[in-house]
Amino acid sequence: MTLQQVIFIILAIAVIGSALFVVTTSNLFRGALMLIVAFFGVAGFYVLLDNGLFAVAQVMIYIGAISILIIFSVMLTRGMQAMIPRNAQAGSVAIAAALLFLILLLAFGPFRLVVDLSGVPILSALFRTESARVLGGVPWQFANREVPETYIADFGRALVDLNQFLLPFLLVAFLVDAVLAGAIYIARQRKPAEVIAEREAIAKEEAEELAALQPQPTAPTLPQGAIASTADH
Amino acid sequence: MDAITNLLKIISDFVAELIRSVLGFSPLLAELVTMGIAAVVLITFAALSFMGLTYVERKVVARIQDRLGPNQAGPFGLLQPLADGIKMFTKEDTTPATADRWVYNAAPLVIAVFALATYAVIPFAPGVVGTNLNVGVFYVLAIGSGSIVAILMAGWGSNNKYALLGAFRTVAQLIGYEVPMLLNVLTVVLVTGSMSLIDIINHQTLADGNPGIPHILMLPLPALVFLISGIAETGRSPFDLLEAESEIVAGFHTEYSGMKFALFFLGEYVNALAVSFVFSTLFLGGYAGPILPPYVWILLKAALVFFVFMWLRGTLPRVRIDQMHALNWKFLVPMSTVNLVLVMLVLKLFPTSESAAQAFGGLLVTPWVQTIILAAVNLGVLFTALTLAARAARRFRQAEEEMIMRRRAANLAAAKA
Numbered sequence A: 001m002t003l004q005q006v007i008f009i010i011l012a013i014a015v016i017g018s019a020l021f022v023v024t025t026s027n028l029f030r031g032a033l034m035l036i037v038a039f040f041g042v043a044g045f046y047v048l049l050d051n052g053l054f055a056v057a058q059v060m061i062y063i064g065a066i067s068i069l070i071i072f073s074v075m076l077t078r079g080m081q082a083m084i085p086r087n088a089q090a091g092s093v094a095i096a097a098a099l100l101f102l103i104l105l106l107a108f109g110p111f112r113l114v115v116d117l118s119g120v121p122i123l124s125a126l127f128r129t130e131s132a133r134v135l136g137g138v139p140w141q142f143a144n145r146e147v148p149e150t151y152i153a154d155f156g157r158a159l160v161d162l163n164q165f166l167l168p169f170l171l172v173a174f175l176v177d178a179v180l181a182g183a184i185y186i187a188r189q190r191k192p193a194e195v196i197a198e199r200e201a202i203a204k205e206e207a208e209e210l211a212a213l214q215p216q217p218t219a220p221t222l223p224q225g226a227i228a229s230t231a232d233h
Numbered sequence B: 001m002d003a004i005t006n007l008l009k010i011i012s013d014f015v016a017e018l019i020r021s022v023l024g025f026s027p028l029l030a031e032l033v034t035m036g037i038a039a040v041v042l043i044t045f046a047a048l049s050f051m052g053l054t055y056v057e058r059k060v061v062a063r064i065q066d067r068l069g070p071n072q073a074g075p076f077g078l079l080q081p082l083a084d085g086i087k088m089f090t091k092e093d094t095t096p097a098t099a100d101r102w103v104y105n106a107a108p109l110v111i112a113v114f115a116l117a118t119y120a121v122i123p124f125a126p127g128v129v130g131t132n133l134n135v136g137v138f139y140v141l142a143i144g145s146g147s148i149v150a151i152l153m154a155g156w157g158s159n160n161k162y163a164l165l166g167a168f169r170t171v172a173q174l175i176g177y178e179v180p181m182l183l184n185v186l187t188v189v190l191v192t193g194s195m196s197l198i199d200i201i202n203h204q205t206l207a208d209g210n211p212g213i214p215h216i217l218m219l220p221l222p223a224l225v226f227l228i229s230g231i232a233e234t235g236r237s238p239f240d241l242l243e244a245e246s247e248i249v250a251g252f253h254t255e256y257s258g259m260k261f262a263l264f265f266l267g268e269y270v271n272a273l274a275v276s277f278v279f280s281t282l283f284l285g286g287y288a289g290p291i292l293p294p295y296v297w298i299l300l301k302a303a304l305v306f307f308v309f310m311w312l313r314g315t316l317p318r319v320r321i322d323q324m325h326a327l328n329w330k331f332l333v334p335m336s337t338v339n340l341v342l343v344m345l346v347l348k349l350f351p352t353s354e355s356a357a358q359a360f361g362g363l364l365v366t367p368w369v370q371t372i373i374l375a376a377v378n379l380g381v382l383f384t385a386l387t388l389a390a391r392a393a394r395r396f397r398q399a400e401e402e403m404i405m406r407r408r409a410a411n412l413a414a415a416k417a
Helices: A003-024 A028-048 A052-075 A090-108 A121-126 A151-159 A166-186 A192-213 A224-232 B007-022 B027-064 B080-090 B101-120 B136-157 B161-192 B197-203 B220-233 B258-283 B294-315 B321-349 B354-360 B367-416
Strands: none
Touching: A003 A028, A003 B027, A028 A052, A028 B101, A028 B136, A052 A151, A052 B136, A052 B161, A192 B367, B007 B027, B027 B080, B027 B101, B027 B258, B027 B294, B080 B258, B101 B136, B101 B258, B136 B161, B136 B197, B136 B258, B161 B197, B161 B220, B161 B258, B161 B321, B197 B258, B220 B258, B220 B294, B220 B321, B220 B367, B258 B294, B321 B367
């Protein structure tokens, strides 16, 4: 066994174990923390594949940003610590996941069960070519070659190449721009006059509420029969 | 002379060769042991420098504030770190009754691991580097964001209001100051054309036909902003709002005592030292320098940057939390963005290589001319930004004062009536 294989097995155990913990624990905060461990393991896989850029991006985006967002939303959930959530659908979801895994294993795993989809009405229309219609019949190619030295530059060029990923890249850029504009609008700086006017309005409202709460002269009570008669109709 | 220059390289090669000859039967085991020894050496270096730095910092800040600092334990108080260490070890290790035990105990370990992980990519001399990642700069920034998780763990796990408040503040501050840091590192990467720390150092030396200009001359604005956001990222004074004792007791480490507290302390110092190393690598030319051997140069430069940190800590008062965020989002980020775009334009319009000049039709200039143009653009952006910020701040203050005067007049009128 090479060093790479040993590291791969350790990483796989860590990722699968922490992922299982995430879906089985009832403590959301610990679940979010174990999710970080799983993300780290995936970053380790990228390192094993000689792709440092994606590994570091994985750490930066998934651990530095997305996990923090998840942890924050868990923390800001009211009554987080007193609550012990129970998942009523755990059993059925587990069965569905196991079935899906079995299908994937049979279709694409070591057994290569060939399934002809040309007879199935909707699926055969989805897959155009004859070979795509046969699930599991595609032999996966293992390139088994070195990652080129210039892979970061290649990746960057592919992102701005019209024939490759320029459109998705621009769409993501547009989305991020829209999000930024929205954030700036929500958090915009208000003038001191506006803030003071708002505070005065709130104070006025509170004073009115307080006045409404003051003991009022008792309202004339309805005779007992009035309510009973309306209920009868 | 050559032996002294390459001392670290020779020692590391010797140790690697020794291990290979002893464990010749299994290259796998030899590789593992070599890596393990390298990791232990790096961690020991970081931990020892933490001990030394606590002493130096207390002495320097004491001198700035006209005090003596530690002077009882040993000559000149040199044994003070040792005494502090013994004290930390023998202190009672407390755990709050309602703490989330697992999270509470794991947090100091996680913060120490993330702090030490940065040292894996810092080059100490030619050929002496944990690993030469071709995305080294990006790695440093990514690992830095990991300490946010540890601080959140500490704040939540302690089950203490002040700790959680401190953790929230930390996240806002650290995520916020990551943005200008990234933008300015990106400027350096643009100029160099590589994210590898070794390539960035080489770009500042005379090797490979490079002009040998430290980036701080070329990019004074990114250097300044990197320094500011580096201080904020490590939570040091004047940005130490995460542990502002006058407001939230001690922030996220309120409930920690003994060795666990020491680990947080270690994380802070090791992180600050890592930022000094990265700063000297990005802007001061790293281990490159004349006469003295390279490992002395990098230590000298990092020590200089760390001294600036101590100096600021001894001189500046703590900023208010809204001031801190305003400085970041309204000043540093827009300024850095504008500067980044202008640097891109300058690099395309005034290229130093002939192929680039032919490809984009720019004006071919010598590296020194390009440096002067870049520095002029940088300083122009800085002074414009400062002027605009000063004008906006003055206008805002005047509006606020007017409002106060008007209310006072209204109150007086109401009192008279």
